[in-house]
Amino acid sequence: MTVAGEFSLAAVLPLLGMLATLAASWGIVRFQAAQHDKRIARLDERCEALGKELAEFKVEAVQRFVSDEALAKVESRISDGFNRLADRLDRLVEATPRRTPRS
Structure with a gap:
């Protein structure tokens, strides 16, 4: 059986499988990237909080010591x-x- 003349179904099915695999891989990579972006945002917030705590400690240290x-x-x-x-x-x-x- 042929599709569109010269392409056989046996040749089209692996190409469709490869395209589906690429699409699924792209989706997984995008999902993981989104998860990493969220984690990076949380780490940025934590770094900012630690920076503020350090600044407060420095002020207290100057006043205390x-x-x-x-x-x-x-x-x-x-x-x-x-x-x-x-x-x-x-x-x-x-x-x-x-x-x-x-x-």
């Missing part, structure tokens, strides 16, 4: 205070009369 310069200033003030206290104690010890041992 001490800078190296401020820490050095506090350390210097404490050290100076201890040195002044040691000097006062030295003067106090030097100013107190010494006892002489009894014989």
Whole structure:
């Protein structure tokens, strides 16, 4: 049996099968692409949320934590205070009369 003159049904059926396979493959690829697009959109939203959280943390860290310069200033003030206290104690010890041992 021939279709349109020279084409036999045996030759047309495999071509139709290949076209159906290509159409099904294209549909599957489009479906998977749509699924990946959705996943990428969710990941983009998550990245944006994490970026906002990181920015908020950076602001909190700047407000909460001490800078190296401020820490050095506090350390210097404490050290100076201890040195002044040691000097006062030295003067106090030097100013107190010494006892002489009894014989």
